[in-house]
Amino acid sequence: MNTLCIGLAGSILGLGFLTVASAADPKPEDAVRYRQSVYTVIGWNFKPIGAMMKGEIPFDAAAVARHAQYVEMMSKTAIEGFPKGSGPDAVKNTEAKPEIWTDWNQFETKMTDFQQEAAKLVEVAKGGDQGAIKAQFGKTAETCKACHKEFRKD
């Protein structure tokens, strides 16, 4: 909400640089760059947890906790990267479907699901119980898939 206020203020004041790279009323291509960056950071941190859960690399509770924190932080900002007007009609290099903006409430719900499960993953990771982490990792991954299925191009 604060970010929205800043965006509004930025727009009113006509601050050019704010449209370059901030959460405030950004250019479509900058928004795309931001959200793709956010998902890159998510993937970088999510995949090693997955590898541990599959037993492909040794389980390391401290590493899981650290990676989970990054996933959670990114889950809370991802939606900033989807301002109106940053869909495939405005930019080429995006896998975002137009439905994100035509069905915004549903998109927001999926994002909230992700945030909630990622937050739980952080909590569970603190406990260090591999089984519990595996279960919560699965739930978190499901929220990724659910959103991608509906709102991301294959």
Place this chain on the structure above:
Amino acid sequence: MNTLCIGLAGSILGLGFLTVASAADPKPEDAVRYRQSVYTVIGWNFKPIGAMMKGEIPFDAAAVARHAQYVEMMSKTAIEGFPKGSGPDAVKNTEAKPEIWTDWNQFETKMTDFQQEAAKLVEVAKGGDQGAIKAQFGKTAETCKACHKEFRKD
């Protein structure tokens, strides 16, 4: 250190997907993508603080605190995006200078400076004192510039 252990394990086990997008022994182009993503997230969050400090947009202590958290989180992972072999001799689309790897200790020191000042910015932001935030924002920005000057192409 944990990440390094995971990387080592991943390499030994020959886990292909780990080289795609993780902190572990990544392909040069994936490392570049990761570090550029990290810096995009930093910029997205750092610039609105700067705009507030310059008085270009209204000061919002809560927004500063939130943005500072993202800057700090990213400051702690940025170095993961600079594995050996991901310099300009290996990839084209990078502004990273070879000196990062030939003078690694100095690069690491600059990164640590950034981490420390960003962590202080988070603390100062909690206090909500605009003057103190401005001073600490300046110190943090100096660590960005110091590192860019030495290790990033113009």
